[in-house]
Amino acid sequence: MARKEITIQSRLGERTVDSSRIIHFPKGLIGLENRHDFALLKIREDSPFMLLQCLKDPKLGLLVTDPFAFLDDYEIQIGDAEQRILRIENIRQLAILVTVTIPPGKPGEAVLNLTGPICVNSKSRIGLQVPQTDPRFPSHYALTPAPAPEQ
Template sequence: MKINTARFGEMDVSEERLMTFANGIPGLEHFTTYCLLPADDKDESPFYFLQSTEESGLCFFLADPFSFYPNYEVNLDDSTLNQLNIEDPKQALVLAILTVQGSLKDATMNLKAPLIINTAQRTGKQLVLKQEYGIKEPLLKRVTAEESE
């Protein structure tokens, strides 16, 4: 499938990269089909792009939150598991939306509302967690002088 993007130009996207968000993403409910692209060609980076197939200018920069916050926890309730048809936890990919203003060292990630993707069914949704996480957590934790001693 060919899609036009503001960031990457025209792209040929394979079907297995397409993701459906049945209810869209909050605030963008009318856009339901996205393409999940790894930030590198080897699929080794914790970074991804989620490009809308319906709106060329709509692209999210995402990261694997566990790569930056190893103690991060996402508890999926039965409703989410059923909605996304997740039968095996290995089917669930959890990604956080990044906000980058300036350089990556100042980027923040939304740990409060991660994207949950069923990699087998290629469906997803944004989930607002009950846990006490912030929407603007630093991507790269600052190391204070006390911590480095």
Template sequence: MDVGSAEQTVVHFPQGLPGFEELTRFFLCERDGLWPLTLLVAVDTADVALPLLRSGEFLTDYLPSIPASDLRALDAKGAEDLDLFVVVTFDRDSGSISANLMAPICMNRARRLGRQVVLADGAYPLQYSLLPVCE
């Protein structure tokens, strides 16, 4: 993957990500050709890159409550210290595009810490269709 012109600030995910626990260092690839998506790329293997959508870009009503334990783990005083992203999935068979609102990627970029937070309150779905948002 060519990420030569991308901003490459490494963010440490101490627990990794679900399914990629062994990968703890990632960077955001934010390029004009990808907008509105951002890629979360593993430093140690470019074979792992997750498409993300910044939560405030299109999902303006998405305001998850981040648990205090996760704020502490991210060395954040409050949600205002965090950048929130949702993982986007593309289903080739159905053509659907969805976002995982149940488990946002939270990053304290000032401290270069990140984690995927699984929200236990059930307020947001695992698969939220983005097609109505994009139309």
């Protein structure tokens, strides 16, 4: 079967995406409930960060990463209802992403949002944001430790 590629406009410029790689979010994302189709774009080959680009809005792209690249002990809870929406047969089908915030001009102050992971069924390409409440994993997890106060 021939692959179908589509050209999209993104925050990174024009990109070509294999249509079989489009991720459909039946419920959208938190705050973006009316946006359902996204593509995951590499920023650079050697970067742990990717852009979750909305197909309908070139200005709407969320910086995301695999949290396990930064945290060995990160855990999320996924309920039965979420598992049904994601259509997972096995938990290993899931790719987990978290959003990244980098303040303008301050890359050293980048933070991960560990309370709103984005789960993607890598087989069916269905995505769902699954809010978490575990206090061990905050909404602003600093990628670099804060400097110690001067004494």
